Amino acid sequence: MLRAIEGRELITLDGDGVLLRGTFHKPQAHAPDAEPDPGTRNPVGLVLLNSLSLPRAAAGDSAVYWADSFASCGYPTFRFDLPGLGDTTGEIPTELLSFINAGGYGPVGSAKIKELVERFGLSGVILFGHCAGAVSALYAAAASGEECKGLILLDPYFHLPQAVRPKLRQKLSDWALQSRIGGLVSNVYDRIRDITLILRGDALPGNANSSLLSCWKGLASTGLPILLLKAPARKAPGTKPRVGEFDYLKHVLQIAGRKSQVAVQLIETADHSFANRAGRASVRRHTERWLSDSFPLTKRGEVAVNVLCTDTDNKKGYAKYQLDCLHG
C-alpha cells in the first residue's frame, strides 16, 4: 500500500493527543516529498472541513474535485476528517448538529490549523466549509487568530435548526411540496410569517445562533477575506430568503462593518449539496477567481498574500506582502 500517489498524500496530524486523518493535495509543481524546502516558506493552504457527518470526500466526492482543482492552481490543499467523522477516530455526540452549532469543533479545528501551519511551513490557511462545515470553519477561524487568512463558506446558516423535525411538521411540509392545495396553504403561511417578521422589525429571531453571529462579526469586521457562496433555496429568489424568513445574509453583511471584505455569490446551477456537476464547477470557478484576487499567485510558485498583521499600535490592519517562492 502506498501512502502517496501522484498529486496526493495521506497524512495524519497527531499533536496534542488528537489524531486527524486527511488527504493532502499537493500544489502543482510542489516538491515530491511534500515537505517544504528549508529555503522556501509561506504558501497559504486551503483546508476543507467535513459537512455534518459526511466523510471528507463530501457528497458526490465534490470535495475531492475542489481540492484537486485548487491544488492544480498552486494552493496546497488539505481535507481532514474531524474527530469521530470519516476515518478519524473519536466519539461523536448523539446530537452532532447541536454540538457543531455550539462550536464543538472550534477548539480542535484551531489547534490543528496551528499544527498544519507549522508542519507545512504555511503562512496561514483559508478554511473551506459547507453548511455545518461552514459553521465549524467560522468557530475554528475565530479561535485561530492570525493563522486563518480567509474563509470560503458554502450555504452557511446562522440559526439553530432542529436536528429532527416533528413528524406532523414533516408531513405538512411534504404535503405542501407535493400538492397544489398544499402549495397554496404554504404560500398563505409564508405571508402570515412575513407580517410577523415585519412587525418584529430588525430583531433577530429567537433561534438565531448568537455565538456564531458573534464569531462572524469578530472575523468579518477585521477585514478577513470571506467568500460566501449560496445555492438557490426553494421559494427563495436569488440570495433573498423565502418570504417570511429572516434575512440572515443581509444581517451578517450589515454587522460585518465597513472594513469587511465579504464577497457573496449565488451559484444558480447548484442545489444545497453543491455536488451536482454544474454547481461544483461553478463553485470552483468563483473560488479560483476569488483566490486569484485575494491570494494571488504572481508567477510560478510565488504567492502574494493579504496577511493579517498587527501594526505598532497593536491595531489590526491589512498589508500586502510579497512572499518568497514556493520552490526557491
Added chain:
Amino acid sequence: MKTQHHGDGGVLERAGYFDVSGAHLYTVLHEVPDPVARVLLIGPFASERHNSYLPWVRWARYLAGKRMEVLRYDYRGVGESTGSFEEMTFEHWREDVLLLAEWLKARSPNVPLVLHGLEIGAVLAARAFNDGIGGSVLLWSPPASAHQALRSTLMRWVGLEHLYKSGEEAKSAAEYIRELEQGSFIEVEGYRWSSALWRDSSDVTLPSSMLDETTAALAYDRPVRVVKLDRRAAPLIKGGFVGYDEAKDFSWLFAPNSDWITASLAAQRGDSHVASD
C-alpha cells in the same frame, strides 16, 4: 509522515493506496496482531457511500476489536480512490474485489478470509464467493441485481428532484432511463452514470443459490449468511435522516453478525475445508 495510527482499542489503522490498472484504490487496513480471521468489507454503491460511512467504519473497528483484521476500501472512481467514475463499469469493481481479496489472503494464507458486502457490495461479494473466494460470506441487504439497486437509487433521486424542482425542470425516471438507453450520461447525486454502467448492471446478479440461506446451505459447503436490513439500520441503508443517525448504537446489528463470523470460523476449522483462493 505517518499514515498509520492506533484507532480505538489500540488497533492499528493503516490507510494507503492500492495500485490497480489505471487507478489507485483507497484502503484502510485495521491491523491486529495474530488475527483469527481477515475480513474484506465490500461497500455500497457510490452515492450510498457517504451516508453509510460512519457505521461502516465503526463496524470495521468492532470486528478489529474481536481480533479480526479488516480491510475496507473505496471502489475505483469513488470517494478517496482515483479514477473517473463515469468510465467505470461493474467489471472494474469486480476486479477490485478480486485483487484485494487476493492481497488480504496472501498476508497469511492459513487465516480464514471472510467476505462481507453491503447492498451492491453484497452482490459483488456473493459473486466472488460463488467463484470460490473466501471461507465464508456475510451479505447485508443484497439486491437481486446491481440493476435493481441502480433503479432504486434513481427512483429515489427522481423523487427528491420532484420535491425541490418545478415541473418543467424535473425529469421523470422514464426520461432518465431513456437517456441512458440512448447512450447518454445522466447525473445522479453528483455521479455521472454511463449507459454502459446501466446496461452491464443487469448482468451483475446475485447467484440464485444465495437468494436465501437455506438454498445457500445446500449449494455451498462454506457458511453463508444473508441479512435483510430494515430502517433501523439507517444510515447503513437509505431511510434515515442525515445528521441524526450518525451516532446511533448498532450493537444490535454488530454483535450477532460478529458472533456469526466467529461461529463460521469454527465451522471452517471443524471441517478444515476453507476455500483456497
